[in-house]
Amino acid sequence: MADETKAPEQSAPRSESGPGRPGGDRPRFGGPGRGPGGPPREGGGRKFFRRKKVCKFCTEKIEDINYKDYRLLGQFVAESGKIVPRRLTGVCAPHQHRLSAAIKQARNIALLPFAGRAS
Amino acid sequence: MNRTYELMFIVRPDMTDEDLDKLISTLQSAVPATGGTVKSVEKMGKRRLAYAVRRFYDGIYVLMVVEGGGAVIHELERRLRVTEPVIKFLTVRVDEEQKRLDKIKKLRESRKKMSAQPAAAAAEEAAPAAEAPASA
Numbered sequence: 001m002a003d004e005t006k007a008p009e010q011s012a013p014r015s016e017s018g019p020g021r022p023g024g025d026r027p028r029f030g031g032p033g034r035g036p037g038g039p040p041r042e043g044g045g046r047k048f049f050r051r052k053k054v055c056k057f058c059t060e061k062i063e064d065i066n067y068k069d070y071r072l073l074g075q076f077v078a079e080s081g082k083i084v085p086r087r088l089t090g091v092c093a094p095h096q097h098r099l100s101a102a103i104k105q106a107r108n109i110a111l112l113p114f115a116g117r118a119s
Numbered sequence: 120m121n122r123t124y125e126l127m128f129i130v131r132p133d134m135t136d137e138d139l140d141k142l143i144s145t146l147q148s149a150v151p152a153t154g155g156t157v158k159s160v161e162k163m164g165k166r167r168l169a170y171a172v173r174r175f176y177d178g179i180y181v182l183m184v185v186e187g188g189g190a191v192i193h194e195l196e197r198r199l200r201v202t203e204p205v206i207k208f209l210t211v212r213v214d215e216e217q218k219r220l221d222k223i224k225k226l227r228e229s230r231k232k233m234s235a236q237p238a239a240a241a242a243e244e245a246a247p248a249a250e251a252p253a254s255a
Contacts, residue, residue: 063223067211068127068182109127109209110178113169 053090057099065098067105070112077103081113120188123158123217128199128208129178132165138204139179146183146198153194155187172206184213 056075057065067073076084076091076099083103086096106112130139143160150157163180172178185191192210199208 061227063220064216067209105209105211107169108207110129110168110170110172110207116170 055090055092055095057095058092065095065102067102067109067111069102070106073099073103073106073112077112079117081115081117121186121214122188122212123214124185124187124192125211125213126183126185126192126195126199126208127211128181128183129168129172129206130181130204131173131175131206132177132179134179134204139181142202142204143181143183146195149194149198150185150187150191153187153190155185155191158184158186160184175206178206 056062062072065072076089078084083100086093091099103112107114130142134142139162143162147157147160159182161182163182165177165179168176168178183195185195196208196210199205
């Protein structure tokens, strides 16, 4: 909380960077609290310890994210057919890029559904 | 200009094996005419589609790996489009991705060597360890 009030004060004297600051802070707001393995925030109401999420592709050294491998891709697709965001799966950004591209290719060739369950 | 492409296409499920072979061979024959080569053809078998395509819920998947320029793909896609039993197809260029994968593989192997050599020579202090990267 102390950081939040301090940041605008610092940036305010510096001409135009003031308005940009709070907006930039907003997405990161939830970040430190739920950060990987970070200590739970006071007053956040979160009692349980969040397991540190790691990128599956980095740990298992899977470099080839291919559209043909629908079993692998299926792990990152929700029941509804949506691509699961990486804040939930813990996949790192470079791999999420490739993953989403591969999922979209797989959808195109009817290996994965656009919406709903593959039946 | 040699590029590698993967053509995956789905034919309707009620197609017989002979018809499928005939279809594949006609596609294959079109490739050399446009200056390309067929690297491999793989019938992936019948599979349930994730969604209905032209009212079909199943399809026979075929994967073709082709090397050549854009003209090859242009011709093959045109043929696939006019071929009645083909219900869906997808072309993906794979050579750049393959290049990237090979690079990573090479990097990993060289790293493995680097880490293996100092580990073997660790007992003999730092002098052999310094030699190892130079020889590699």
